[in-house]
Amino acid sequence: MIFKTESTEIQSYLEDSSAIYDGYAAGVYFPENENDLVEITKNCVNRAKSREKVRITLSGNGTGTTGGRIPYGDYVIATDKLNKIISIEKHPDGSGSARVQTGVLLYDFQAEVERQGMIYTPDPTERYCFIGGTIANNSSGARTFKYGATRPYVLQLKCVLPTGELLTIERGKVFSDERGVMSFETDNGRQIVCQVPHYEMPKTTKHVAGYFVEKRTDLIDLIIGSEGTLGIIVEAQLKLLPKPDNLFSGLIYFDSDQHLLGFVGQVVEESRKIDGEKKVDARAVEYFDRNALNFLRKKYPQIPEKAEGAVFFEQETNSSNENSLLENWFSLMQIHEAMIDESWIAMSPDEQQKIRDFRHALPVLVNEWYAKYRQRKISTDMAVPYANFSKLMNAYKTGCENQGFDYILFGHIGDAHLHLNILPKNQEEALKAKELYKTLIKLTLELKGTISAEHGVGKLKSEFLVDMYGEEGIKEMVALKKAFDPYLIMNIGNLIPERFYSLG
Numbered sequence: 033m034i035f036k037t038e039s040t041e042i043q044s045y046l047e048d049s050s051a052i053y054d055g056y057a058a059g060v061y062f063p064e065n066e067n068d069l070v071e072i073t074k075n076c077v078n079r080a081k082s083r084e085k086v087r088i089t090l091s092g093n094g095t096g097t098t099g100g101r102i103p104y105g106d107y108v109i110a111t112d113k114l115n116k117i118i119s120i121e122k123h124p125d126g127s128g129s130a131r132v133q134t135g136v137l138l139y140d141f142q143a144e145v146e147r148q149g150m151i152y153t154p155d156p157t158e159r160y161c162f163i164g165g166t167i168a169n170n171s172s173g174a175r176t177f178k179y180g181a182t183r184p185y186v187l188q189l190k191c192v193l194p195t196g197e198l199l200t201i202e203r204g205k206v207f208s209d210e211r212g213v214m215s216f217e218t219d220n221g222r223q224i225v226c227q228v229p230h231y232e233m234p235k236t237t238k239h240v241a242g243y244f245v246e247k248r249t250d251l252i253d254l255i256i257g258s259e260g261t262l263g264i265i266v267e268a269q270l271k272l273l274p275k276p277d278n279l280f281s282g283l284i285y286f287d288s289d290q291h292l293l294g295f296v297g298q299v300v301e302e303s304r305k306i307d308g309e310k311k312v313d314a315r316a317v318e319y320f321d322r323n324a325l326n327f328l329r330k331k332y333p334q335i336p337e338k339a340e341g342a343v344f345f346e347q348e349t350n351s352s353n354e355n356s357l358l359e360n361w362f363s364l365m366q367i368h369e370a371m372i373d374e375s376w377i378a379m380s381p382d383e384q385q386k387i388r389d390f391r392h393a394l395p396v397l398v399n400e401w402y403a404k405y406r407q408r409k410i411s412t413d414m415a416v417p418y419a420n421f422s423k424l425m426n427a428y429k430t431g432c433e434n435q436g437f438d439y440i441l442f443g444h445i446g447d448a449h450l451h452l453n454i455l456p457k458n459q460e461e462a463l464k465a466k467e468l469y470k471t472l473i474k475l476t477l478e479l480k481g482t483i484s485a486e487h488g489v490g491k492l493k494s495e496f497l498v499d500m501y502g503e504e505g506i507k508e509m510v511a512l513k514k515a516f517d518p519y520l521i522m523n524i525g526n527l528i529p530e531r532f533y534s535l536g
Contacts (some may be wrong), residue, residue, distance in 0.1 A: 074196030080519035092165030098490025126274030134164025170257035178315035193518035226515035230507035295368035317446030415449035416481030
């Protein structure tokens with residue numbers, strides 16, 4: 033096990049992609065196996081038992097945007113060296129499973145899985161994140177429209193609890209009862225009894241704010257999305273799907289929002305259809321508004337000037353249905369008056385990669401803009417039920433335009449989840465933008481939505497979680513955390529505002 037204290041060696045572990053720069057720690061641990069993790073946590077617990085305040089902050093690869101790995105004292109545990117793909121197994125039906133350690137890069141894992149003819153479907157835009165981080169955050173991305181987020185693809189977890197105990201969790205083995213009470217044993221034989229919170233989850237297709245609950249909550253689902261507050265993920269068994277035979281994708285331009293939204297609405301309706309044959313079955317449906325296209329035009333001058341917006345989609349195919357699906361997509365484009373001649377359909381892997389590069393270029397350009405103007409990112413991550421989506425989208429646009437803000441709007445329109453990036457030109461505008469953000473959070477909650485659909489809560493959004501679930505809901509989260517972390521040493525400040533730990 034390695035322990036570093038030199039500021040030049042640990043500075044990068046005191047930051048993430050949230051633009052928070054005031055983190056500090058006494059040192060960073062680099063465990064090389066689960067025994068190292070057990071030793072670190074037990075030592076910290078022993079100090080906590082002596083009434084010494086001790087904090088542990090978990091560190092993935094620093095790609096988070098909500099300050100989750102920013103430490104405020106004591107120690108960081110970096111999982112970089114727990115980076116082995118232990119096994120990948122392919123089943124006769126083409127599906128499979130894999131065992132990986134927490135520090136495996138998602139990019140490396142997906143590449144190896146695809147090389148063996150399968151796919152691991154979770155696909156956050158930032159693919160240079162650690163697997164453990166994607167599980168702790170229940171990460172999602174464009175393909176979530178078809179396949180869902182990370183949660184259903186996690187079959188088993190091995191964790192080190194904040195007490196230093198090991199816990200191996202298999203999906204489908206431990207559930208809460210009708211009162212929401214859950215009882216289980218650690219691998220060390222200690223009995224843990226906890227109460228699942230009673231708050232109601234939003235009925236959105238994407239949601240990563242707070243502890244997951246349902247009528248019979250599976251223990252593994254409490255760990256997934258808990259942002260490292262309940263334990264350290266050491267190893268995971270993951271579900272793999274057969275790789276599609278083929279794929280085509282498109283970047284479709286529209287000269288009016290009305291036509292674009294009509295197109296998206298019909299694509300969503302067809303793709304979500306349960307009964308009957310689907311005319312189209314998108315695995316991704318993404319949006320770019322006019323401002324986003326103008327931003328991208330610096331790098332892609334071929335974007336048509338008349339375009340008011342664009343939709344990116346992906347469609348899986350096989351040899352028997354490719355032609356009919358392609359015809360159906362073109363039919364929808366014609367019905368909704370897309371700018372077909374200027375649009376871009378990619379049939380080959382090389383062309384598809386170029387479209388994906390186009391899609392991924394926007395967040396990079398936006399981050400470069402923020403760095404250039406030294407402004408902290410003001411970006412929404414809310415989602416609402418699809419029936420309420422147009423109200424939130426209109427509020428994004430009118431709110432910015434009434435204030436005279438520069439902004440771009442893009443993202444996962446198929447899941448009623450867009451990212452509004454406000455681009456303040458000075459500090460005065462930045463302060464006004466933050467007030468607008470709070471107004472939009474309030475509207476989102478009125479529309480029965482979530483404060484975070486994909487990026488998580490971390491430290492930046494914890495007070496908004498209070499708005500979402502109320503103080504009683506947060507107190508229930510505290511009680512649940514104490515069942516796993518009785519001395520309150522792990523990832524303090526993430527999800528739960530720190531002030532709630534002293535409210536009893």
